[in-house]
Amino acid sequence: MSKRRDNAVGLGIDRVLAGxxxxxxxxxxxxxxxxxAVVGGRPxxxxxxxxxxxxxxxxxxxxxxxxxxxxAADGQKVADGVDGLTGLPVVSLYGEVLEPTEASLAGLDLMVVDLQDVGSRFYTYAWALWHLLIAAGRAGLPCVLLDRPNPIGGVPGRCEGPLMTPECTTYLGxxxxxVRHGLTLGEMARLWVAEGxxxxxxxxxxxxxxxxxMLWSETGLPWVAPSPALRRAASALLYPGLCFFEATNVGVGRGTERSFECVSAAWLDAGAAADAVMATWGVTVQAEAVAEGVVVLTVVDEAAFEPVCFGLWLLCEIRRGHDAFAWATYPTNAHPSGEDHLVRLLGRADALELILNACALIGSERQVFLRESTRLAGWADRVTPVLLYT
Structure with missing residues (x-):
């Protein structure tokens, strides 16, 4: 067993290893x-x-x-395998199945979970956990979750909707x-159990x-990319808003060091887009046109930043100013057709109507409209009984 460091957040796994x-x-x-999901301080x-x-x-x-x-790439089907470090068999829950089979749980007497989530409802690790808990409950198999930080913080008043509606249930929720739920995975699982x-x-x-x-930079922990596109902690904070661009023909820098920290398209007027961001959001987000068709975004006030509201606002700004803007499908292993991706991300059947209404507004008027559209009523009261941290 290892001794836990005293100058950083102690992860669930750290506390187990430290005895x-x-x-x-x-x-x-x-x-x-x-x-x-690494040991603290040991990436x-x-x-x-x-x-x-x-x-x-x-x-x-x-x-x-x-x-x-x-x-593995976003949405890519992953096969079962054998782990090279331990020689243990690996059952993929993003391959032929999304939920453990009875056979894959046979012979086990405990399930342990340790996943690094990023605090966004459509990031699928929470739903891998959901399916695991469903299957484990059916098999009478107890589960223990080793908790980790929500990298974008957990203050209930900073959470952003919309709240996903039942008709929009998919593997993205x-x-x-x-969308920005403010929970750790341990708290999320407790919510599901508490609400039956x-x-x-x-x-x-x-x-x-x-x-x-706390945001990630305050935890004292090294950032280890939880998936290929979130290479830096800064990208996790922008992700809840820029992920909506997956439903469009605008890129977000996948494959670059600033993935989910920029928007790009050959037809994008980068200068105009950057100027619009600075005029309305400059207090919390800086935008720079660094190349033709590329705008890099830097959050300068992380505590005040509203990623969901900002992402929707920017999508509307780009759609309003460019005839080449188009909606796009986003095929994945869990959703091969890739259709209705915006609805799946936003969690509302009227997602397109919301965008069209927002696009009719400009600047701070659109910001106010979207801030109200993403405001959550009752979420803090709902989750308070399951919170583990203050």
Missing amino acids: EVSLPGASSIGMLTHSP DLPSYAALHEAGVPVVRLFSPEHGLAGV RYGVP AVDVGLGVIPMSGWERS
Whole structure:
């Protein structure tokens, strides 16, 4: 076992390895995880490998979208395999199945979960967890979740909607939570259990030292990309808003170091778009036209930034000013046709109508309209009973 550092947030896994808390006794443990879920301060050491090295009887691994290594492309089908570090079998929950089968859970007496989420409802790791808990509950298999920070903070008043409606249930959201939900995965799972959506024996090993107001830069932890496109902590903060561009023919810099920190298109008037951002959002976001058709975005007031409102506002700004703008499909393993992607992301059947109404407004008027459209009523009261941190 390793000694936890005192100058950083103590992750759930850190507290287990330091002997502060113990996993329930078990002889055959399954683990839903991925390599980006590392031991605190050790970006080279996945938590599952650390547990395996410590003699914890992990016998089977389950992986979410992007695979165990966390490097498969967005939406890419991932096959089952064998882990090169431990030799353990890996069951993909983003391949032929999205939910563990009865056979894949056979022989296990405990399931452990350790995933690094990014705080956005349509980031699919929460829904890999959802399906795992559903299957585990059906099999009578208890689950323990090792908690990690929400990289974009957890202050309830900073959360942003819309709240997903039941008719928009997809793999980008199986349950009614908002786009920027402000929960850790441990708290999310507790919410599902508390509201009766999931019936499973659940335990959460909380972090030490994490506070709801913290963004990633305040945790003292190294950033390990949880998926290929979120290479920096800065991209995670912009992601809840820029992800809406997946439903368009505007790029967000995938494959570059500033992925999800820029917008680009050959036809984009980058200068005009950057000027519009600066005129309305310059207090919290800086925009720079760095090349033809490319605008790089830098959040300068992370605590005040409203990523969902901003992303929708920018989408409208670009749509209004460019005849070449178009909606696009976004095929994935979970949704091969890729149709209605905006509806799936926003979680509202009237997503296009909302955008059209916003596009009829300009500057700060559009900002006010979208701020109201993404405002959440009752979310803080709803989640307060399941919160683990202050």
